[in-house]
Amino acid sequence: xxxxxxxxxxxxxxxxxxxxxxxxxxxxxxxxxxxxxxxxxxxxxxxxxxxxxxxxxxxxxxxxxxxxxxxxxxxxxxxxxxxxxxxxxxxxxxxxxxxxxxxxxxxxxxxxxxxxxxxxxxxxxxxxxxxxxxxxxxxxxxxxxxxxxxxxxxxxxxxxxxxxxxxxxxxxxxxxxxxxxxxxxxxxxxxxxxxxxxxxxxxxxxxxxxxxxxxxxx
Numbered sequence: 001x002x003x004x005x006x007x008x009x010x011x012x013x014x015x016x017x018x019x020x021x022x023x024x025x026x027x028x029x030x031x032x033x034x035x036x037x038x039x040x041x042x043x044x045x046x047x048x049x050x051x052x053x054x055x056x057x058x059x060x061x062x063x064x065x066x067x068x069x070x071x072x073x074x075x076x077x078x079x080x081x082x083x084x085x086x087x088x089x090x091x092x093x094x095x096x097x098x099x100x101x102x103x104x105x106x107x108x109x110x111x112x113x114x115x116x117x118x119x120x121x122x123x124x125x126x127x128x129x130x131x132x133x134x135x136x137x138x139x140x141x142x143x144x145x146x147x148x149x150x151x152x153x154x155x156x157x158x159x160x161x162x163x164x165x166x167x168x169x170x171x172x173x174x175x176x177x178x179x180x181x182x183x184x185x186x187x188x189x190x191x192x193x194x195x196x197x198x199x200x201x202x203x204x205x206x207x208x209x210x211x212x213x214x215x216x217x218x
Contacts, residue, residue, distance in 0.1 A: 005202050007209045009187040010178060014198045017170035017191040018067060024189060027168045029073040029159050033147060034171040035063055036078035068170070069116070075155050077147070079114035091118025093158065095151055096125040099134075115158060124154045146173065152180035161186055175201025182208050 001023040003011040013020045063082050068074050075093075079086060093113040107129055127134040128148055135150050155177075161167065163185040169177040172190035174197060181188040182205070190205075192198040 004198070007206060010182070010205055010209065011189045012172070012178075012198070012202055012205070013189075013191045014193070014195060015191065016193050020191050021067060021170065024168065026166050027071055027189065028165040029075065029161055030068050030071045030168045030170065031075045031152065031155050031159065031177050032068075032169045032171050033077040033145065033173065033177075034065070036081040071168070072117075073159055074116040075113055075118075075159055077111060077113045080112040083114075086114055087116075090114050090116050091121060093118065093122045093124070093155075095147075096123060097128045099125045099127045113155070118158070122158055124151055126150060141174075147176055149176055149179050149183070152177045153184055156180060156184055156186060172201050173197055175204045178205045179208050 001013070001020060004014040005012040063078075064085055065074075065076060065079070065082060066085065068076065069087060079092075091114070093115060095111045095113070096109070097107065097111065098109045126148060128151075133148070135148050156167065164187065166187040166189065167177065167181050168189045168191075170191045172178065172192040175190060178188040178190050178201065180186075188205075190201060192201055
């Protein structure tokens, strides 16, 4: 199966990951933020009139991560929502999104990830609450559950991925994992079934590559 789009060290597929995964080889780790199965609606709540995003495809039904466990390593966000479907072992990570006790926010204050080859709990503290952001301030979100590039870069460090390693995100969304890979010298394979989000990811990644890729070490 040929990629829908290719760049320098980047292969992107528009389609269902369940159909694409059997054709992929050479993946060192999966780092992803899939639909959690919580029917999240970004248009619900007092700020609904400000939202530009639709619902996340596949989030209306319970997520089963079984198709990912065959890969050598897996780091998957939102795993607390389907923890009973995880295999034994691994380790939990958390992202503290508020970084301030008592801060009045309407979002959840933390998110959790499960790491297949993790050996100890880890935490990443990075403000990301509405307009209050420690990074990417002033940039509009392109996906209803978009995460900071710095968070995904931290994930690559936690997974101990060497420069040049190949990272797969089968639920690419707006392409944040791909940008993290480009900035840290890793190769990237992204899959996204929503055509709108695929185009957003492709555009973001193409712009990032145009700025110049990290030079691999000798």
